Amino acid sequence: MENKLIDHILHLADTTLILAQRNAEWCGHGPILEQDIAITNISLDLLGQSRNFYQYAAILIGGDTDEDKLAYLRKEREFKNLLLVEQPNGDWGQTILRQYFFSQYQYLLFEKLQNSKDEQLAAISAKALKEIKYHLRWSSEWVVRLGDGTGESRSRMLKAIDELWRYTGEMFVPAAYETAVDIISLKNEWEQKVKTIFEESSLPLPENVFMQTGGKQGVHTEHLGYILAELQYVQRAYPNSTW
Amino acid sequence: MNIQIRKFYYGDIPEEKSSASTYKTEHDTTAWPLWEIFIRSKQGLDHKHVGSLHAADAQMAIENARDVYTRRQEGVSIWVVESKYITASNPEEAGELYEPAVDKIYRHPTFYNLPDEVNHM
Structure with a gap:
């Protein structure tokens, strides 16, 4: 039971850390200053959430484990993040769509997690929910803006859907450790919400797409290794250094 | 449309003979409009102008x-207004607008003797 909880917490921590890292890649490269700040604010929100989860996991694991060791010294196969969040930023549209898919999922998930029997997990989730609500609002408005915008923005959104849709199925396939909440039950509502936003954006909802899985078990796409190489570089090159 | 922009930096003197660099810019019709931002902080009662930014729409x-x-908890309420809707007074008219008030000290309520019981005036 304890191990399941630890793995579940690490899954939540890894997912938010990797998406924070991906969004942070926009720092200084956003399409306009105000949106550069918006996406990096979201990155920092996610990083804060992942730190809360890592700190809690470190307490559960015990010994000399701490949040930094969990984030900087675990290998690719030990990371349990969703495949969706490790996908490349692509263009602004792809980053927006990735954020929207995830925020919509995270919102439904954390609504459930905030009522978890585990008090710490419930508290972290309740605190994060306010941030997530804003991420969801921000990203869904952008999906509508781009999907229903110009021919150019629409074609980019279509390409983004084509790139990312195959990674959305994994969110609702429970891993053995995901016992704290019934993940499958979120699927229907997630699809309904996405359908509403896509209709508003005049974007088509894909059908019969083969869904990739594996992230929750540590089997990742080729992208995660590169992310970790950059994320963990300093701690690997200069072990135990602090700054 | 071509617009001539003369760029001044802090301390530059805005006169024709100044050496401020000039450059031409294409007026970009696809750029987002400018908005003026007013924030009400927790402490203050009024919204205060804090700056401007670009955005596609009010939302x-x-x-x-x-x-x-x-982002550093500066406010609890935000107003935005598109910059083009703000009409500003002309600095060149400062003379007729503001100077007539200078020698009319009787407009300041400082010539009244307030009873001691009246506070907060």
């Missing part, structure tokens, strides 16, 4: 303002 302007101007 985005509020969200951008939230991200740019309230």
